[in-house]
Amino acid sequence: NAGVTQTPKFQVLKTGQSMTLQCAQDMNHEYMSWYRQDPGMGLRLIHYSVGAGITDQGEVPNGYNVSRSTTEDFPLRLLSAAPSQTSVYFCASSYYSTNTEAFFGQGTRLTVV
Amino acid sequence: SQQGEEDPQALSIQEGENATMNCSYKTSINNLQWYRQNSGRGLVHLILIRSNEREKHSGRLRVTLDTSKKSSSLLITASRAADTASYFCATDGEAAGNKLTFGGGTRVLVKP
Numbered sequence: 448n449a450g451v452t453q454t455p456k457f458q459v460l461k462t463g464q465s466m467t468l469q470c471a472q473d474m475n476h477e478y479m480s481w482y483r484q485d486p487g488m489g490l491r492l493i494h495y496s497v498g499a500g501i502t503d504q505g506e507v508p509n510g511y512n513v514s515r516s517t518t519e520d521f522p523l524r525l526l527s528a529a530p531s532q533t534s535v536y537f538c539a540s541s542y543y544s545t546n547t548e549a550f551f552g553q554g555t556r557l558t559v560v
Numbered sequence: 561s562q563q564g565e566e567d568p569q570a571l572s573i574q575e576g577e578n579a580t581m582n583c584s585y586k587t588s589i590n591n592l593q594w595y596r597q598n599s600g601r602g603l604v605h606l607i608l609i610r611s612n613e614r615e616k617h618s619g620r621l622r623v624t625l626d627t628s629k630k631s632s633s634l635l636i637t638a639s640r641a642a643d644t645a646s647y648f649c650a651t652d653g654e655a656a657g658n659k660l661t662f663g664g665g666t667r668v669l670v671k672p
Contacts, residue, residue, distance in 0.1 A: 489648060
């Protein structure tokens with residue numbers, strides 16, 4: 448059982464470049480989310496989805512887009528990378544948005560130069 | 561903004577000792593969860609305690625919840641070197657749109 452799979456594990460981008468962080472889960476979870484983790488800040492919610500075709504903004508959505516065309520996949524797109532987006536990104540999934548444990552991917556460490 | 565705040569930010573103990581960390585939050589919650597993160601890895605769920613529960617155990621872990629004080633504690637008994645990690649509390653409640661909100665974490669170092 449693979450759980451939540453994120454790719455790539457590491458990425459270096461130049462300012463202004465765009466890229467997509469991939470996230471896939473094989474647990475048939477309806478709820479998926481993206482967080483960023485910065486030193487001393489804990490995890491902050493970027494975007495989330497309660498099911499295929501439904502997405503919404505979290506706490507820090509600016510500069511990021513998401514889509515959910517299937518239950519399994521929830522990619523995160525950086526439209527025009529900025530140094531402030533240097534962070535570790537985590538994808539998570541769970542059966543519901545509340546009252547249930549979340550399963551996390553291994554993270555993508557992104558550096559924007 | 562973060563709902564939960566862990567205390568202390570860092571903790572260093574000897575193997576075999578107990579480790580206690582606390583989490584305080586601001587608004588009413590549905591439940592509170594604790595997660596562990598080993599260096600360079602994703603978060604792993606440890607335990608979930610609902611708002612109507614006061615204490616929960618899982619192996620060497622003991623979690624308490626005091627909704628009147630808006631606080632929770634995580635106790636790891638008889639710590640091992642493998643318990644070295646960061647520990648995060650996470651809450652969800654109506655104020656946060658029923659979405660999981662994480663604190664800044666407690667870094668625990670267990671020395672052999």
